[in-house]
Amino acid sequence: MKEVFEGKIFEECPAGWDQRLDKHSWLRENVLRASKYRDIPFRLVVHKNYVCCEYTKNINLFTFGKLNLTIPVTFIAMPFSIDEPGFSGDLNALIDDYRRRKGFYLLLNLKSIDSIDKRYPKGNTLMTCIFENSFKSFEDYILRLRSNYRRRINIALKRGKSLIIRKINSRDFDDELHRLYLNVLGNSKYPLETLDKGFFQTIESDIHVFYKDEKPVAFISTKRVDNTLHFLLGGMDYTVLKELDLYYNMLLHIVRLGIEQKCKKINFGQTGEISKLRIGCTLEKRYMAAIISNAFLSR
Numbered sequence: 001m002k003e004v005f006e007g008k009i010f011e012e013c014p015a016g017w018d019q020r021l022d023k024h025s026w027l028r029e030n031v032l033r034a035s036k037y038r039d040i041p042f043r044l045v046v047h048k049n050y051v052c053c054e055y056t057k058n059i060n061l062f063t064f065g066k067l068n069l070t071i072p073v074t075f076i077a078m079p080f081s082i083d084e085p086g087f088s089g090d091l092n093a094l095i096d097d098y099r100r101r102k103g104f105y106l107l108l109n110l111k112s113i114d115s116i117d118k119r120y121p122k123g124n125t126l127m128t129c130i131f132e133n134s135f136k137s138f139e140d141y142i143l144r145l146r147s148n149y150r151r152r153i154n155i156a157l158k159r160g161k162s163l164i165i166r167k168i169n170s171r172d173f174d175d176e177l178h179r180l181y182l183n184v185l186g187n188s189k190y191p192l193e194t195l196d197k198g199f200f201q202t203i204e205s206d207i208h209v210f211y212k213d214e215k216p217v218a219f220i221s222t223k224r225v226d227n228t229l230h231f232l233l234g235g236m237d238y239t240v241l242k243e244l245d246l247y248y249n250m251l252l253h254i255v256r257l258g259i260e261q262k263c264k265k266i267n268f269g270q271t272g273e274i275s276k277l278r279i280g281c282t283l284e285k286r287y288m289a290a291i292i293s294n295a296f297l298s299r
Helices: 029-035 091-098 138-143 147-159 175-186 197-202 246-260 273-278
Strands: 008-010 043-046 050-060 070-076 087-089 104-110 122-124 128-132 164-168 206-212 215-225 228-236 265-270 282-284 287-292
Touching: 029 197, 050 091, 087 091, 091 104, 091 287, 128 273, 138 147, 138 246, 147 246, 147 273, 175 197, 175 215, 175 228, 206 246, 215 246, 228 246, 246 265, 246 273, 273 282
Parallel strands: 070 104, 228 265
Antiparallel strands: 008 043, 043 050, 050 070, 050 087, 104 287, 122 287, 128 265, 128 282, 164 206, 206 215, 215 228
């Protein structure tokens, strides 16, 4: 007798969703409400032993190689780019249930794969950049850097001296700022979604805008959860990137915010590892695992 998938699929958060999340703050209903402002819809799955978020996108199976085989893949992942898994509950129960469905399912940003059966393909995904904060002030941070890193950061601060940084209300996030986000998205090697400006207006994050001669040239969106400050997303004007050392100044402002807020950690997310290592981050591994009904694709 064929086994039947037991998860129940919803288009909206069902009753009691938040109570099923344990400590997974990023899957809460208020975050998912903001995540509706994306180009690809997502679904929510509820099972007695797990809950998760999923969405389907056509991708090249050989993204990191030279071949091209585009197929529909269902990601079990957060509906926007953050380095958290897209499920809460029993991982093995989720895998056992999903193997009953036809298709290709990919679990992203797992923090461990030790408990996953060897039958399922597993591997590394992009690492996360973590900044451990033990500094009394931003000035203390600068003084305690290695001399070559301190020199590089002082150059960046000097180049960005003309920048004015202001915190804005999320509701004031407009089309001009959204175009800065699209600039960054357009330069990303592996974009999984495109977020509308409504996401930034709804996510309840802190938005800091960088102005040059009263024109916005960059922004950062950060959100504190417990004792960790998370860098969510940002945008910038690439025409002044080098002139103002814009990317470094964005990263350094996040460091300043984390120190001022006395956060234990700053999560700088994935990508841009070289620059983030130079400001003092370390790398944490993240993993992915596949659940594939087709034996050829599994191989």
